[in-house]
Amino acid sequence: MSPDQFLNELQAQGLVAPEQAATIRKDEQTRPFSVHYEVRTLLYLGIVLLTGGLGILLYQHIDEIGHGVIVAIITLLTAACFGYAERYRVPFTWAEVPRKGFVPDYVLLLGCLLFLSLEGYVQYQYGIFGTRYGLAVFVPAVLFFWVAYLFDHRGVLSMAITALASWLGVSVAPLSAFTDNHFRSLSGAALGLGVVLLVVGLWSEYQNRKRHFSFTYISLGSNLALLAATASLLEVYPNSWLSPFAAAALILVMSGFLVWYARRAHSYLFVLLSAVYSYIVVTYLFIRFVDRSTSHDEGLLLSLYFLLSCFGVLVFFLNIKKILRINS
Amino acid sequence: MNWKAYNPNWAHREAVRAAATRWQKRGLLSSLQLAAIVAAHPLDYYRPNIFLRITLFIFTIIGLSAASGFMALLFSGGFHSGTEEVMLVTIAVLTIAGGLVLLEFAIKDSHLYHSGIDNAILYYILSWTVFLLAYIIYELAPIGYRASSSLTSPNTNTLLLLTLPVLLAATVRYADRLVAAAAYATYLLLLASVLLRFPIGRLLLPFVVMLASAAAYFLVKKLAQRPDYLYYKPCLQALKVLSLVTFYLGGNYWVVREGNALLSDTGLSTQVPFAWLFYFLTAGIPIAYLVVGLRRHDRIWLLVGILLVAFSVFTFRHYYSVLPAEIAATLAGAVLIASMIGATRYLRTPRHGLTTAADDEDDTRKINLESLIVAQTANVPQPAEAGFEFGGGRSGGGGAEGTY
Numbered sequence: 001m002s003p004d005q006f007l008n009e010l011q012a013q014g015l016v017a018p019e020q021a022a023t024i025r026k027d028e029q030t031r032p033f034s035v036h037y038e039v040r041t042l043l044y045l046g047i048v049l050l051t052g053g054l055g056i057l058l059y060q061h062i063d064e065i066g067h068g069v070i071v072a073i074i075t076l077l078t079a080a081c082f083g084y085a086e087r088y089r090v091p092f093t094w095a096e097v098p099r100k101g102f103v104p105d106y107v108l109l110l111g112c113l114l115f116l117s118l119e120g121y122v123q124y125q126y127g128i129f130g131t132r133y134g135l136a137v138f139v140p141a142v143l144f145f146w147v148a149y150l151f152d153h154r155g156v157l158s159m160a161i162t163a164l165a166s167w168l169g170v171s172v173a174p175l176s177a178f179t180d181n182h183f184r185s186l187s188g189a190a191l192g193l194g195v196v197l198l199v200v201g202l203w204s205e206y207q208n209r210k211r212h213f214s215f216t217y218i219s220l221g222s223n224l225a226l227l228a229a230t231a232s233l234l235e236v237y238p239n240s241w242l243s244p245f246a247a248a249a250l251i252l253v254m255s256g257f258l259v260w261y262a263r264r265a266h267s268y269l270f271v272l273l274s275a276v277y278s279y280i281v282v283t284y285l286f287i288r289f290v291d292r293s294t295s296h297d298e299g300l301l302l303s304l305y306f307l308l309s310c311f312g313v314l315v316f317f318l319n320i321k322k323i324l325r326i327n328s
Numbered sequence: 329m330n331w332k333a334y335n336p337n338w339a340h341r342e343a344v345r346a347a348a349t350r351w352q353k354r355g356l357l358s359s360l361q362l363a364a365i366v367a368a369h370p371l372d373y374y375r376p377n378i379f380l381r382i383t384l385f386i387f388t389i390i391g392l393s394a395a396s397g398f399m400a401l402l403f404s405g406g407f408h409s410g411t412e413e414v415m416l417v418t419i420a421v422l423t424i425a426g427g428l429v430l431l432e433f434a435i436k437d438s439h440l441y442h443s444g445i446d447n448a449i450l451y452y453i454l455s456w457t458v459f460l461l462a463y464i465i466y467e468l469a470p471i472g473y474r475a476s477s478s479l480t481s482p483n484t485n486t487l488l489l490l491t492l493p494v495l496l497a498a499t500v501r502y503a504d505r506l507v508a509a510a511a512y513a514t515y516l517l518l519l520a521s522v523l524l525r526f527p528i529g530r531l532l533l534p535f536v537v538m539l540a541s542a543a544a545y546f547l548v549k550k551l552a553q554r555p556d557y558l559y560y561k562p563c564l565q566a567l568k569v570l571s572l573v574t575f576y577l578g579g580n581y582w583v584v585r586e587g588n589a590l591l592s593d594t595g596l597s598t599q600v601p602f603a604w605l606f607y608f609l610t611a612g613i614p615i616a617y618l619v620v621g622l623r624r625h626d627r628i629w630l631l632v633g634i635l636l637v638a639f640s641v642f643t644f645r646h647y648y649s650v651l652p653a654e655i656a657a658t659l660a661g662a663v664l665i666a667s668m669i670g671a672t673r674y675l676r677t678p679r680h681g682l683t684t685a686a687d688d689e690d691d692t693r694k695i696n697l698e699s700l701i702v703a704q705t706a707n708v709p710q711p712a713e714a715g716f717e718f719g720g721g722r723s724g725g726g727g728a729e730g731t732y
Contacts, residue, residue: 006344015365016357024356031354032678033625034687035671038634043668044701050661056654103672109702110665158703216699268377275383303398310391314445317384318374318438 003028043106051113058121074118081111089151096212097152109155112147116140137167149210157216161197168193170224191232191250194225198257205265219269222258226251226277233284248281271320275313282309332559333432333501334373334441339558341369373441384444392452396423413467420460427453442504442562450502454495454510461490479517480524488518499563508563512570516540530591531601537578545571565628572617572632579609582643610640625681 007024010016016024058070088104090097099105119140129135144160147153170190201217204210233247255274262270286305290298345366352362375381399419431449440446465483478484495511498504519540523529548567551560577583584606589597600606614636621630641660651659675684 003347006347010344010348010365013368015361015368020356024351027351027354027356032681032683033622034683034685035622035630035675036684036686038630039668039671039684042634042664044698046661046664046668048661049657050665053654053656053658053661057658060654101672103669106665154699155702158699162703216703219700220703268379272379272383276386279387300398300401303394303401306390306394307398310387310394313387314384314391317376317380317387318445320376320380 040102040106043103044109047106047110047113051110051117054114055117055120058117059124071118071121074114074121078111078114078118081107081114085111085151092150092152094209096210105151105153105155108147108151108153109159112140112144112156112159115143134167137163141167148213152210154213154216157213158220161216161220165190165193165224188228190228191225194221194223194228197221198225198254215265215267218261222254222270222273226254226273229254230277230280233281248285251277251281275317279309279313331501332503332556333435334503334559335439336556336559338371338373338441339561341371343558343561344369345371373439373443375441375443381442381444381447385448388445388448389452392423392427392449395426399423416463417460420456420463423456424453424460427456446502447504447506450498450504450507454498454507457494458487458491461494462487465490479521485518485521488514488521492518503560503563505562505566509566509570512544512567512574515544516574524591530588533587534578534584534606538575541571541575541578545575568628569632572629573636576609576613576617576632576636576639579606579613580639580643581606581610582646610643614640622680622682 004025007016007021011018011021054070054074058074061070085104085108088100090100119136123129123136129139141160141163144156144163148157148160168189170193197217198221201214201221204217205214229247229251233244233251255278258270258274262268262274283305287302290301290305348357348362348365351357352359357365376384396419399422400415403415403419427449431446431453434440434449435446465487492511492514495507495514499508499511516537519536520533523533523536544567548564548571551557552564554560557564581600581603585597585600588600589595614633617629617633617636620626621628621633645656650656672684675682678685
């Protein structure tokens with residue numbers, strides 16, 4: 001079945017006029033093949049390779065005579081990247097600005113990553129921030145927020161949020177739950193930052209201040225907050241200020257909010273997040289409850305619980321459109 | 329006799345809608361016409377967004393496992409000790425039968441169409457079926473036949489031989505791409521398992537794999553001509569990717585050399601016969617894929633080619649480290665950036681039938697996901713206690729071997 005056959009059918013049904021069908025056929029044959037996403041992906045891969053390699057080079061040759069050359073090159077490169085991006089910059093507005101191609105966006109990203117390597121080096125060699133190591137992360141965070149808003153760049157915004165989190169000693173990388181074993185980082189600071197990011201995301205959506213940034217804020221913020229609350233629920237990190245039940249309530253409230261938001265924004269990533277986290281909470285509470293009652297049929301009860309609860313979840317999702325009154 | 333589980337019209341209507349939407353975006357159809365086409369091609373199946381599908385998949389798997397567990401616990405009272413085999417087989421049979429009924433019922437009743445739920449049930453049934461087959465063959469075979477479970481044992485041959493028709497039948501009925509992929513893997517394993525029983529098999533294996541992949545590719549091309557192509561499109565595309573990949577892997581130097589080491593008695597990785605041929609294939613195939621992909625406007629060839637170039641680089645660096653990893657990464661990054669910027673400028677006006685402009689204007693979602701990728705991969709340093717660890721960032725994996 002090719003578009004050609006579709007056209008024949010549509011023409012036979014009287015949905016497409018014959019001349020139109022001829023135009024479409026011609027367009028199908030002459031339409032260029034888009035390698036847009038392939039080029040973008042390779043460009044990003046190149047940026048990651050280049051900045052990663054340069055970062056390591058810088059530290060390996062830190063005591064050699066050649067390091068000055070490398071620093072000079074990186075400084076020039078960083079300046080060139082920002083200069084290039086500036087040349088293509090569209091004047092600032094609070095709305096999403098129209099793009100002039102994607103290359104300037106990636107060059108800006110490259111500039112920001114190079115700046116990080118450079119700043120780290122300068123701190124190491126000259127100690128410009130002294131022993132206030134926090135400041136060394138806070139400076140790029142501020143700079144990146146400014147750059148993200150000035151150039152209307154969601155990737156740099158992610159980096160700014162990552163740097164801000166890093167300043168607080170938290171990792172916001174979406175998969176950090178699987179890669180980061182420092183549960184120390186999943187503390188009150190993580191929860192606080194997560195909630196702040198959520199609020200900022202909502203603010204930008206409602207106030208129409210860079211509305212398209214809200215996805216980045218809310219996805220990173222909600223994942224962080226839910227992860228931190230779940231960690232404290234499961235008492236991975238014993239903390240005195242948030243009881244497990246307060247954490248459970250918090251997760252459920254946040255999940256409810258995310259489902260509401262997902263419906264609003266038509267972004268079902270949030271439904272996945274909230275479903276998984278709230279199921280963990282409910283299951284945890286159920287197991288605690290079963291543990292307390294000294295029933296000898298625990299295994300049976302648990303398997304029945306999983307069976308019925310999953311069935312319930314599935315029925316909920318099968319009827320989600322009716323339940324949440326989504327029309328799309 | 330209709331052996332398709334889902335309504336074949338769904339795939340057809342979906343494809344017509346997609347084509348019409350594309351034409352409307354390109355300004356070839358009016359939005360009124362698009363609305364009329366959409367109305368004439370109603371879709372009443374249930375297949376939500378990818379994230380919801382993942383959610384549904386997870387919960388279905390948990391629920392099904394709980395059902396099997398529940399059954400096992402119920403039965404454990406009814407069977408005497410020493411009859412565990414009977415109990416296990418009973419549970420397997422009940423799970424498979426119950427699962428099949430559930431699957432058919434769910435598709436008929438709730439109009440599920442690769443929605444996560446039906447995929448999960450199907451995989452669950454098939455896993456139990458393969459498990460049951462393996463259990464019967466390995467455990468319940470007469471004592472004299474109880475052989476090792478190595479790849480070349482007769483038992484493994486039998487298992488693969490029995491698994492293949494099950495997977496093929498499931499593919500024909502449910503048109504699931506993962507099942508199709510599993511069937512393809514079984515087919516190759518079966519070939520290898522038979523071939524390796526002969527002394528010369530080890531030498532021939534790479535060429536047989538390449539031949540078998542090429543055969544599969546041409547079969548897929550032939551099947552794509554059928555009128556029910558759209559129903560099987562996901563499967564056939566998956567098979568196309570896999571046959572291209574396995575054709576390359578059959579001739580890849582690293583795979584051949586390390587595979588040989590794995591299969592030999594000594595386990596040592598030594599130079600292989602016809603090494604020059606495998607060097608040539610390792611270097612040549614990815615480039616050929618890229619060229620074909622760009623010339624014939626075939627995205628599958630192109631993407632597979634890009635991935636395999638990376639694998640060939642890995643293969644080369646595994647045996648010859650010409651440059652330290654960090655210098656290689658820096659250079660490769662610089663070359664990639666420069667060439668991609670160059671390509672973008674060159675293709676600003678489409679040339680050779682290629683363009684770097686996006687096919688669809690509405691790429692907000694993809695950019696959103698991209699920002700998550702940046703958050704995951706762009707390494708912002710942690711404030712370190714001692715200034716030494718500060719900075720750097722991790723290498724994107726340009727080389728495999730470097731120690732740093």
